[in-house]
Amino acid sequence: MNIVDAHCDVLCKMWLNPSLSFEDGQGLHTNLNQMRRVGAKLQLFAIYVPESVPDSAKFDCALEMVDLFHEKIIQPYDDVVAVYSKKEAEQLPDGKIGAMLTLEGVDAIGKEATRLRTLIRLGVRSVGLTWNYGNATADGILESRGAGLTDFGRSLVDLHNQHRIWTDVSHLSVRAFWDVVEHGRYVIASHSNVKAICTHPRNLDNQQLTALIEKNSLIGVTFVPKFLRNDRNASVSDIIHHIEHICSLGGAENIGLGSDFDGIDQVPKNLTCYSDYPRLVEELHRYYNDDQVNGFLGKNLIARIPS
Numbered sequence: 001m002n003i004v005d006a007h008c009d010v011l012c013k014m015w016l017n018p019s020l021s022f023e024d025g026q027g028l029h030t031n032l033n034q035m036r037r038v039g040a041k042l043q044l045f046a047i048y049v050p051e052s053v054p055d056s057a058k059f060d061c062a063l064e065m066v067d068l069f070h071e072k073i074i075q076p077y078d079d080v081v082a083v084y085s086k087k088e089a090e091q092l093p094d095g096k097i098g099a100m101l102t103l104e105g106v107d108a109i110g111k112e113a114t115r116l117r118t119l120i121r122l123g124v125r126s127v128g129l130t131w132n133y134g135n136a137t138a139d140g141i142l143e144s145r146g147a148g149l150t151d152f153g154r155s156l157v158d159l160h161n162q163h164r165i166w167t168d169v170s171h172l173s174v175r176a177f178w179d180v181v182e183h184g185r186y187v188i189a190s191h192s193n194v195k196a197i198c199t200h201p202r203n204l205d206n207q208q209l210t211a212l213i214e215k216n217s218l219i220g221v222t223f224v225p226k227f228l229r230n231d232r233n234a235s236v237s238d239i240i241h242h243i244e245h246i247c248s249l250g251g252a253e254n255i256g257l258g259s260d261f262d263g264i265d266q267v268p269k270n271l272t273c274y275s276d277y278p279r280l281v282e283e284l285h286r287y288y289n290d291d292q293v294n295g296f297l298g299k300n301l302i303a304r305i306p307s
Contacts, residue, residue: 062103086305223264
């Protein structure tokens with residue numbers, strides 16, 4: 001099926017529980033055997049450092065997840081390939097699954113841009129400045145102050161522009177979102193939904209969605225039930241509703257998928273793990289043509305990897 005998924009938290013889950021196997025871990029929403037069966041093309045793996053990690057240990061934690069990525073995700077399997085560029089994503093041979101590193105929140109770097117440059121050199125290709133709360137770069141969406149980018153935050157967006165990597169707006173405050181849209185050359189919302197359908201703060205309103213479409217950004221529709229429905233009683237049909245709304249704004253070619261598998265404790269009732277992706281694909285084919293479905297599943301994202 002050539003599925004490309006813009007966001008999962010497998011690395012954090014495996015870091016927290018080293019006994020989990022990426023190949024067949026029953027405690028993972030996303031494991032390799034499922035990806036092989038369903039037809040994965042490219043998976044973006046987030047480095048998310050839990051809030052419980054002391055500030056003094058956060059950068060070490062991030063480095064440990066980079067090491068885990070290579071030692072437990074890439075190295076043991078002949079059919080899993082680390083991907084660092086658009087060209088490599090486009091040229092993945094049949095039977096190979098690409099894996100790309102992202103960073104979800106820069107708390108791990110403190111105020112040291114050198115640490116971010118190091119992570120970029122180690123393969124990170126997309127950076128979200130915050131998780132849900134404030135840090136040295138900006139406020140997250142749940143920080144009541146609602147501040148935008150700091151001077152340091154702007155300098156990091158400039159760094160992303162220089163290195164041709166994405167700045168991810170999915171967790172930013174509204175003001176910081178607009179600052180990134182103004183200053184960022186390569187912008188993505190890796191896992192966010194439509195606020196007009198579900199009012200959770202993490203979702204994006206029509207003005208924000210339109211701005212991303214006008215900027216030719218990728219919008220990763222996510223499977224998080226509380227981002228799909230206000231009552232959280234979500235199913236595959238709710239994902240279609242969010243996709244249709246973005247299409248109605250002119251964003252059919254900007255839509256991707258960002259499951260947030262392994263970063264959530266509740267899943268849609270008929271989309272409980274990676275193996276269930278065919279249910280979503282079947283539903284998509286009820287409403288969209290093959291080219292559109294292939295775009296949603298991955299071609300739209302790969303086309304927008306900075307090159």
